[in-house]
Amino acid sequence: MTTLVVIAKEPLPGRVKTRLTPPFTPVEAAGLAEAALADTLRTVAAAPADRRVLVLDGDPGPWLPPGFDVVAQCAGGLDERLADAFARCGGPALLIGMDTPQVTTELLAVDFADCDAYFGPAEDGGFWALGLARPDPSLLRGVPMSTTVTGAVQRERLVAAGLRVRELPRLRDVDTAADAHAVAALAPHGGFAARLARCTAATEPDAR
Numbered sequence: 001m002t003t004l005v006v007i008a009k010e011p012l013p014g015r016v017k018t019r020l021t022p023p024f025t026p027v028e029a030a031g032l033a034e035a036a037l038a039d040t041l042r043t044v045a046a047a048p049a050d051r052r053v054l055v056l057d058g059d060p061g062p063w064l065p066p067g068f069d070v071v072a073q074c075a076g077g078l079d080e081r082l083a084d085a086f087a088r089c090g091g092p093a094l095l096i097g098m099d100t101p102q103v104t105t106e107l108l109a110v111d112f113a114d115c116d117a118y119f120g121p122a123e124d125g126g127f128w129a130l131g132l133a134r135p136d137p138s139l140l141r142g143v144p145m146s147t148t149v150t151g152a153v154q155r156e157r158l159v160a161a162g163l164r165v166r167e168l169p170r171l172r173d174v175d176t177a178a179d180a181h182a183v184a185a186l187a188p189h190g191g192f193a194a195r196l197a198r199c200t201a202a203t204e205p206d207a208r
Contacts, residue, residue, distance in 0.1 A: 001050040002110060002131070003089045007073070007082065008037050008098040010058020019175050028199045035195035036174055038063040039101035039187070047108040055085040078145040082130070083137035094118060094131035099173040101192040102183050103128075107168060117158045119151075120168035127151040128171045136161075 009016050011034035013026035020029040044052055045065045054064065057073040064070070074084040085095055092112045096103065100122075110118050112133040120129030125148035132139065139161060143154050158165050174180050174192075184193035 001048060002092040002094050002112070003051040003053060004044050004047060004049040004108060005053045005055060005085050005089065005093055005095040006037075006040060006044055006068075006098060007055045007085055007095060008040075008057070009033075010056065010061065011037060011063070012058065015058075017174070020177055020180065023177055024199055028202070031195055032174070032180060032192065032199060033098070034061075034063055035190075035192040036101040037098040039190045039192050040096070040098050040103060041065055041068070042191075043103050043105055044068075044096075044108065047105040049108075050091075053085075053088065055081070055088075057081075079140050079143050083140040086132060086135035086140065087137045089135045091135075092131070092133045093135050094129060096120075096129045097173070099175070100128045100171045100183070101174070101190055102171065102187040110166075114164070115166040116163035117165045118168055119155050119158060119165050121151045121155075121170045123170055123172045124175065125149060125151055126173065127154055128173060129168050130154065132163075 011030045013030040016033040017029040020032060042065060045067055052068045054068045054070045055073055056070055060070050071088060073081045086093060094110050110131050116133045118131030120127055122128045139157050144150060172179055172183055174183050180196055184196045187193055
């Protein structure tokens, strides 16, 4: 069993999913972020784990299900915040973000019996999941974040440290409107897809 960690921002207008505006308004973008986060947390809540942690920038809301320890994100760049999240874990841990509402419990059911790390590449060149049998914050500090080579650099860090790395499937993050529609199609019965359908209908010229 592992600790499952979700790192997220409170879904407030103007602070999350700004690349969704346009075509969506800041309020709609925040609603989509909230739906993505809620779907993600529900999946994590249903996945096997010893402990579930939400590392949050902001305050929890009604989208948070029971069973999570909530801790504040530290200051600094994303690499420092990810490193600090792992530093809070005393044993095997798998960390994901709030941008892949299509994630399933099967993907989160990791077993470190024959590997030291899990790596989930994202289609944009980053990564959606990182698992460490022995959390070591130094494996993340200094990795350039939010670039097309972030995933490659992070994976090389793991390999250079002599870790046995198991690859998870490549997933698509929700960053743009095109991403949102593609991800919703992969999980058509989730809250994210439902929220996107409402937002899309609201943006149509004749929607009433």
